[in-house]
Amino acid sequence: DAGVIQSPRHEVTEMGQEVTLRCKPISGHNSLFWYRQTMMRGLELLIYFNNNVPIDDSGMPEDRFSAKMPNASFSTLKIQPSEPRDSAVYFCASSLGSGGATDTQYFGPGTRLTVL
Amino acid sequence: QKEVEQNSGPLSVPEGAIASLNCTYSDRGSQSFFWYRQYSGKSPELIMFIYSNGDKEDGRFTAQLNKASQYVSLLIRDSQPSDSATYLCADSGYSTLTFGKGTMLLVSP
DSSP, X not given: OOOOEEEOSEEEEOTTOOEEEEEEOOTTOOEEEEEEEETTTEEEEEEEXXXXXXXXXXXXXXXXXXXXXXXXXXXXXXXXXXXXXXXXXXEEEEESSSSOTTOOEEEOOOEEEEEO | OOOEEEOOOOEEEETTSOEEEEEEESOTTOOEEEEEEEOTTSOOEEEEEEOSSEEEEEXXXXXXXXXXXXXXXXXXXXXXXXXXXXXXXXXXXXXXXXEOOOEEEEEEO
């Protein structure tokens, strides 16, 4: 079984450019999560979708960040314009249920973003 | 705002010893917790979750939850060098996880 798929695995861009990160969740999973990981702040939830609908976007840092889930098998996280402080590893995770107390999240390999 | 606190480490143990990893949490109403392992440069992978007070065992791993003290721990018996990684504790809310920053474990041969 394929796990969560993310692309690209590495992205280097210049400040001000648009960056789009992509995620394909595990087939049959109903919830999708976007996280950002840095040494300083650890692993932070950015946004959570259930059945393709954004449920909680309180972790999205600012208007420069946006996320979409047009169908059950694809999601994007876009940063426009990008800034050096956006440099981090971005993980996508999916889970079978609605994110309840025992609903296991499975993580993709991550995208390492560097903004110069 | 939920908070999960972990000692960043590193925690160094010799091969074959018991490694004890701990976290504390802020939300007294929290019901369940996950432990994930993350190797350097890799993504978090699930070790186990615990839902009720007491102990839960899975192979060499034992998770312990003490709701009165708001304390969660993970014991790794017979530690192996391959267990060297960062261990993340997460508070499972109604629909999302709040992670601690993780404890780095180093197991020396």
